[in-house]
Amino acid sequence: MRTWILTAGLAATIALASPGWTQETKAALDTADVDLFYRLYDETGGRPSAEQLQARYIDAGSPGQRVFFEARRTTVARLAEAVATRPEIYQKARACASTLPKVKGRVDTALARFRTLYPQARVPSVTVAVGRGKPIAIGSPVTGVQVGLEALCAADFIDPDAEGRFVGVLLHEYAHAQQNPLLTEKKKPTVLEAALVEGGAEFVTELLIGRPAYVYFGPLTKGREREIETAFAADVDKTDLSAWFYNSTPEKPADLGYWAGYRIAKAYYAKASDKQAALRDILAVSDAHAFLAASGWTPGMTLE
Known part of the structure; x- marks a missing residue:
């Protein structure tokens, strides 16, 4: 986090x-x-x-x-x-x-x-x-x-x-x-930038142990992928992060920006022929929109 x-x-x-x-x-x-x-x-x-x-x-x-x-x-x-x-x-x-x-x-x-x-x-x-x-x-x-x-x-x-x-x-x-401090230390990141930081870390965790750190995302998002990601896509340039980040409580887990960013990183990695280079790109990303475009991610897309 x-x-x-x-x-x-x-x-x-x-x-x-x-x-x-x-x-x-x-x-x-x-x-x-x-x-x-x-x-x-x-x-x-x-x-x-x-x-x-x-x-x-x-x-x-x-x-x-x-x-x-x-x-x-x-x-x-x-x-x-x-x-x-x-x-x-x-x-x-x-x-x-x-x-x-x-x-x-x-x-x-x-x-x-x-x-x-x-x-x-x-x-x-x-x-x-x-x-x-x-x-x-x-x-x-x-x-x-x-x-x-x-x-x-x-x-x-x-x-x-x-x-x-x-x-x-x-x-x-x-x-x-x-990760790239140009994003991690940015004072007012956009929703997309924050998603690539948090979601990139979630994807790396999955590469290392076979699952993301925040395991509740799977049950929380199942069957709602397109709905959630369509709403996320509409907000990517906002600098108010409150709808997507750091809003979980024990009674109501949320932080769905993590999950959306994880899905973008996963799409980028799946599309890449050079996986080691793809991992470097996920960690070094600085241009959030260029990375999003290169990932091929679309709301609700199927990812293995």
Whole structure:
């Protein structure tokens, strides 16, 4: 999931927050921020104050944590309020974190395949932090990958299997880290541009593990493909993303712009004779309309 905000403060933080780019094919999951949070959480009986969170978690945390929080304007007051009013997600996150070793093994296998398909792939370290219930995760070719443990653990609607959910979302974010910053860091992308970023990451995830990260799209869109994509085609040049992106709730999963973009990327890949070149094009796209035209995508088209 991308965040389309690059503030002056965040730009300054980026200078301090190297994403730890490496040519290795193995994931590095940095959970030091999780350890900081739960140490404070236990010592305060699950009720840390804003001042305690600032001094002993935010100020003591990693550069990646600060990038994550500033990207979505997570303030210490909002964090303290979330911890006090939603204790269940923080308790669930602690238990859910026990899946991370198995997650890492499965992600390592997928990343080895990624390097085969896309030899220039870079693997940033992943900052795993505890936030205010959102965002779930962000990935960027500039700032690397950050994951909100409590948010992803609570997002059962994405995939009811916690281990599979982590694997899919991490790979989606790793794909974002390979994409063209001309689109990923654009302040006001169009619906089509956002779709090619999010949908491209979904398609890469499918190449690596046989399914997209957001598995609910299949049942949600079945039999409605033409209807949804006709509406999407009418909105491709809008810069108001709210009808298509970042509008899911546990009660009403949505974010159908991801799915439309995934379908465009899949159409492009299916049409290409050189699959390795097609994958490069999907990750490097900068001219959204040219890519759309080259894909041969049409609303409701049949894709294997």
